[in-house]
Amino acid sequence: MEGAGAAAVKSEKIWMNGSLVPYADARVHVLTHALHYSTAVFEGLRCYETPKGPAIFRLDEHIERLFNSAKIYSMKVPYSPEEIKAAISETIKANKFTECYIRPLIYYGLGGMGLTVPEHGTEASVSCWEWKTGESAAGKTTGARCKVSSWTRIDGRAQPVKAKAASNYANAVLARMEAHRDGYDEAIMLNGAGKVAEASAANIFVKRRGAIITPPLSSGVLEGITRDSIMRIIRDDGGEVLEHDLDREDLYTADEIFMVGTAAEVKSVTELDGVNISSGSLGATTKRLQELYTKAVTGADERYLGWLTYL
Numbered sequence: 652m653e654g655a656g657a658a659a660v661k662s663e664k665i666w667m668n669g670s671l672v673p674y675a676d677a678r679v680h681v682l683t684h685a686l687h688y689s690t691a692v693f694e695g696l697r698c699y700e701t702p703k704g705p706a707i708f709r710l711d712e713h714i715e716r717l718f719n720s721a722k723i724y725s726m727k728v729p730y731s732p733e734e735i736k737a738a739i740s741e742t743i744k745a746n747k748f749t750e751c752y753i754r755p756l757i758y759y760g761l762g763g764m765g766l767t768v769p770e771h772g773t774e775a776s777v778s779c780w781e782w783k784t785g786e787s788a789a790g791k792t793t794g795a796r797c798k799v800s801s802w803t804r805i806d807g808r809a810q811p812v813k814a815k816a817a818s819n820y821a822n823a824v825l826a827r828m829e830a831h832r833d834g835y836d837e838a839i840m841l842n843g844a845g846k847v848a849e850a851s852a853a854n855i856f857v858k859r860r861g862a863i864i865t866p867p868l869s870s871g872v873l874e875g876i877t878r879d880s881i882m883r884i885i886r887d888d889g890g891e892v893l894e895h896d897l898d899r900e901d902l903y904t905a906d907e908i909f910m911v912g913t914a915a916e917v918k919s920v921t922e923l924d925g926v927n928i929s930s931g932s933l934g935a936t937t938k939r940l941q942e943l944y945t946k947a948v949t950g951a952d953e954r955y956l957g958w959l960t961y962l
């Protein structure tokens with residue numbers, strides 16, 4: 652999940668279709684195809700300050716997922732992965748950020764209405780902004796209050812859930828809105844088979860009877876890059892992590908629940924549907940993983956330096 656409120660997006664420059672433009676000029680036409688039919692794919696990355704300067708966390712994996720998402724939607728991206736990587740560095744530098752969230756977007760633009768996509772209309776942009784959500788950095792002792800959503804997580808038979816596509820997020824936004832309306836911070840979604848899938852914008856892990864478990868990719872979740880990083884960190888720390896289906900009841904009886912994602916980082920769930928998890932406070936495993944993750948992303952743990960791309 653992201654922070655509880657909407658992120659305040661502010662920057663000097665945005666990269667659009669090959670050049671940096673002032674924030675106020677980064678506009679699209681009202682007949683942009685993506686605006687009508689959700690034909691856009693995107694990524695969310697973070698740049699962190701490290702002892703050797705600002706570095707982007709797992710840049711290659713994010714760009715690979717971006718281009719795979721575009722491929723699933725048959726988008727002819729007019730830039731190479733290397734050009735998008737260069738655009739990301741350029742945009743961060745132009746905004747003089749040392750830490751920020753980064754949002755590359757590829758979308759069908761202008762060139763005709765109707766479901767048929769514009770043949771030459773694929774456009775791209777890179778935005779970045781400061782977005783601090785780190786729970787451990789904020790010294791919080793309680794985590795998110797969540798509810799199991801009445802909305803089912805979209806099914807891979809209806810839409811490609813492995814694509815990080817804008818269209819998938821209408822489902823997530825409905826879940827998030829419902830959670831907020833009902834007084835919670837975040838939603839946890841079940842899949843069509845009633846098994847635990849993920850939060851609206853984060854993967855989920857549960858500690859139960861000493862084991863750390865996360866739903867498998869076959870549960871219809873996004874193949875999260877933080878999920879992959881956390882699994883590696885748990886194993887390197889001598890722990891075991893299992894991928895198997897979880898029922899809703901497994902959440903209520905969990906010792907700890909935490910959500911992971913680029914925006915959310917490692918965020919604990921300390922209440923679900925009015926039931927206290929981990930006695931309503933941050934669990935020891937969640938806390939340890941928050942510390943280890945922070946070290947990994949900020950270049951303080953040399954085992955993970957290979958995950959960093961310096962600006």
Ligand SMILES: Cc1ncc(COP(=O)(O)O)c(C=O)c1O
Pocket residue numbers: 695823849850851852853854872873874875876877878911912913914
């Ligand atoms: C639906 C969903 N699941 C999981 C994640 C976590 O993915 P990642 O760790 O690659 O940021 C996100 C991130 O935005 C997401 O939107």
